Amino acid sequence: MKNRIIAVTVVATTALIVLATAGCGSAASSDEGPRSPDAPTSVIAGAGSTFVAPLMAAWISGYQHAHPKMVVNYRAIGSGGGVGEFKKGLLAFAASDAPLSDGDLKELPPTIQIPGTAGPVCIIYDLPGLQKPLRLSPKTLAGIYLGAIIGWQDPAISNDNPGVAFPRTAMIAIHRSDGSGTTNILTTYLSKISPEWSSKTGHGMSVRWPVGLGAEGSKGVLNLVKQAAGTIGYLELSYAKENGVPVSAIRNQAGAFVAPTPDSTTAAIEAFHEDLARDMRSSIVDPPASAKDAYPIAGFTFLMMSKDRARSDEQAAVKDFIGYVISTGQESSEQLSYAKLPPFVQQEAQALLAQLTVSGLPLK
Numbered sequence: 001m002k003n004r005i006i007a008v009t010v011v012a013t014t015a016l017i018v019l020a021t022a023g024c025g026s027a028a029s030s031d032e033g034p035r036s037p038d039a040p041t042s043v044i045a046g047a048g049s050t051f052v053a054p055l056m057a058a059w060i061s062g063y064q065h066a067h068p069k070m071v072v073n074y075r076a077i078g079s080g081g082g083v084g085e086f087k088k089g090l091l092a093f094a095a096s097d098a099p100l101s102d103g104d105l106k107e108l109p110p111t112i113q114i115p116g117t118a119g120p121v122c123i124i125y126d127l128p129g130l131q132k133p134l135r136l137s138p139k140t141l142a143g144i145y146l147g148a149i150i151g152w153q154d155p156a157i158s159n160d161n162p163g164v165a166f167p168r169t170a171m172i173a174i175h176r177s178d179g180s181g182t183t184n185i186l187t188t189y190l191s192k193i194s195p196e197w198s199s200k201t202g203h204g205m206s207v208r209w210p211v212g213l214g215a216e217g218s219k220g221v222l223n224l225v226k227q228a229a230g231t232i233g234y235l236e237l238s239y240a241k242e243n244g245v246p247v248s249a250i251r252n253q254a255g256a257f258v259a260p261t262p263d264s265t266t267a268a269i270e271a272f273h274e275d276l277a278r279d280m281r282s283s284i285v286d287p288p289a290s291a292k293d294a295y296p297i298a299g300f301t302f303l304m305m306s307k308d309r310a311r312s313d314e315q316a317a318v319k320d321f322i323g324y325v326i327s328t329g330q331e332s333s334e335q336l337s338y339a340k341l342p343p344f345v346q347q348e349a350q351a352l353l354a355q356l357t358v359s360g361l362p363l364k
Contacts, residue, residue: 059329099300280300
């Protein structure tokens with residue numbers, strides 16, 4: 001809960017300042033009258049992913065402690081909301097668990113996308129009395145969200161959990177109703193492991209779910225799952241742990257049931273080293289059987305920013321904060337249940353950040 005409180009405090013203390021800033025999302029000193037010596041020199045406005053919100057709060061707290069004249073405001077409105085505001089030019093940066101495609105990029109001024117962190121998408125559930133963590137195979141998980149499995153005593157559940165007694169209760173699948181990068185990660189996985197899901201539903205930040213109940217935001221999913229026995233849903237690991245809800249172990253291609261952890265996410269990243277070297281937007285779901293310890297439902301959160309700006313102070317402020325995130329800020333990752341970016345990803349992120357320009361010229 002502490003992390004959530006930090007996020008709210010940052011928003012509350014900067015809200016009035018942010019309302020006064022321009023659409024660029026960053027404010028520099030004004031010539032209109034004297035300024036208080038304690039006034040911030042820059043305000044950086046960001047929004048998007050709820051998946052990354054706890055870690056973003058830690059990044060902002062650490063960065064502002066080291067740079068007291070810099071204010072960073074972040075609103076966790078979902079990846080879809082963040083991307084939408086970024087496209088309108090309302091933000092200095094957006095955070096999304098689904099990267100912009102080549103088609104998306106063609107509709108925007110030159111944009112840089114930098115991986116900021118990675119984490120697992122957890123399958124959470126409410127099954128009072130269950131003594132062991134729920135185990136789910138890919139086929140079973142797809143069957144739940146396709147509507148083929150509607151009760152907890154289905155043979156598929158029993159096969160994944162031998163010797164475990166399940167309640168005689170209906171199964172209610174919960175999903176995000178808003179545009180969500182977390183949804184994109186889960187549905188990308190389902191599309192990869194289930195031809196039926198791929199053909200009927202596909203993947204994206206918003207999809208037409210075959211069954212279940214929708215809820216807005218991670219908090220909405222959590223609340224619905226906690227309200228009724230037999231429900232099942234999905235969340236980021238940090239929020240699941242913070243609220244004490246159990247998470248499922250998912251069977252990977254190696255045949256191991258793996259729990260969602262920072263280490264099992266890192267193993268998934270490492271399994272796609274070559275793909276990521278070609279394109280940082282490559283999916284890291286469903287790693288090959290050689291990655292025995294990898295959790296199969298994980299993804300990056302990308303930080304999006306304009307490649308070029310007219311004002312050097314604005315661009316320098318954005319570069320400085322994002323630079324902190326992909327370097328010193330990574331030390332906060334694992335304690336909040338995210339994966340620390342491997343060195344090769346950090347190096348590529350730094351190379352992308354170096355591409356920021358001011359009026360077409362390199363940023364000094």
